[in-house]
Amino acid sequence: MSNTATLTPPTAKKSINVGTFAHGFTVAALAALSVYIILRIVVTGHGPFSNQHEFAVSFVWGILAAYLIAQWRLKVPMMALIVLPIATGMMIYALLMPRDIESLNPALQNGLLLTIHVGLAMLAYGAACVSFGAAVLYLIHPLTKMKTSLDTLDEIGYKAAVITFPLLTIMILMGALWANTAWGRYWGWDPKEVAALVTWLMYGAFLHARVARGWRGVRCAWLLVIGFALVMFAFFGNHFFGGLHSYM
16 A cells, blocks of 8 residues: 555656656747747748748748647647647658758749748648647547547637638738739639648638538548648648649
């Protein structure tokens, strides 16, 4: 009896320390990425939008920021098991991409519009990753001993999507204004434009199904999984389909 009582506090303390370390490491990673992005902006004289390396780093920044905000507000540690590996994989991808500093493509020389456009994409994609994490946890919940309730996971996915959708909306609008300045048309059915539109429609469909149709649970979770898959397709698709966004 006394031996059990003696062993319990150190075990609990060890668990708390591991969680605290992981959280602190994530905060430090976000801070380091923020410094890197700012320094690169100072050196290049423009926002992080001239190549795939810069945008991938920005994507990771958005994921970590959205994850830490979700953790601060909602306290779901298991989310780290889904969200942080995605951020890690994206960071590895960013490091594999060319990091050279080159003169800007003429289409990229509207700094303000493009910075806002890419900044909104960073935040939207980060929130989408959080909604994806909640959806995956919801789907695997029966297979785990997770203490977080299904209702909580369902609500997190919904709240993150509520943030994602308007950010995507404004992102597309700002992108259209930029396209008109750069190429003389607001919309040209470029592959990345189409991918962004389909992604926007998917999150709109999710919100419609949730609010107007009263969908909950597994169906909504799958919609969020598909939505984030489309986000990733929109990000990586220009590698395969080219188009006017092929520089990114």
